[in-house]
Amino acid sequence: MIKSLFQKLFSSTKKPNKTNQHVPYESKLEKGQVESVFAPELENQKNLVLTKWNIKLGDVVKPGDIICDLSNDMILMEFESMFNGKIISMCPLNTKLNKGTELFKVEGINQL
Known part of the structure; x- marks a missing residue:
């Protein structure tokens, strides 16, 4: 069920990263290219809050790294x-x- 939800949220024509199969897709950025990442659209998004950062400004991340926790009274x-x-x-x-x-x-x- 969770996998299905992620496929709907992050559907892409890109192939999954073979070294990290649980990442829905990997997008490569060129040096200096900036990409904004937005809150996912969920059916039960009412009162969704950013509750925890697992990274800090300046950290280097890779596909599959847990960035943050989002929650409301129904989901985490x-x-x-x-x-x-x-x-x-x-x-x-x-x-x-x-x-x-x-x-x-x-x-x-x-x-x-």
């Missing part, structure tokens, strides 16, 4: 990164999330 969801890159902005903790709320921005870095 761990939000995973889809990108390799450096976190350059984050929305404040305890932000009430609506469709389209920007959670964070990630900037592409040199890949080793």
Whole structure:
């Protein structure tokens, strides 16, 4: 059921990353390219709040890293990164999330 929900939320024509099968898809960023990541659209999104950051500004993340926790009185969801890159902005903790709320921005870095 969870896998089905993620496939609907993050459907893409890109193939899954073979080294990390639980990531819905991986999107590569070129060095300096910035990508905004938004709150997912959920059916039970009422009163959805960003409750915990597992990263800090400047951290380097990769696909599959748990970035933050989102919750309301019905759900608790761990939000995973889809990108390799450096976190350059984050929305404040305890932000009430609506469709389209920007959670964070990630900037592409040199890949080793």
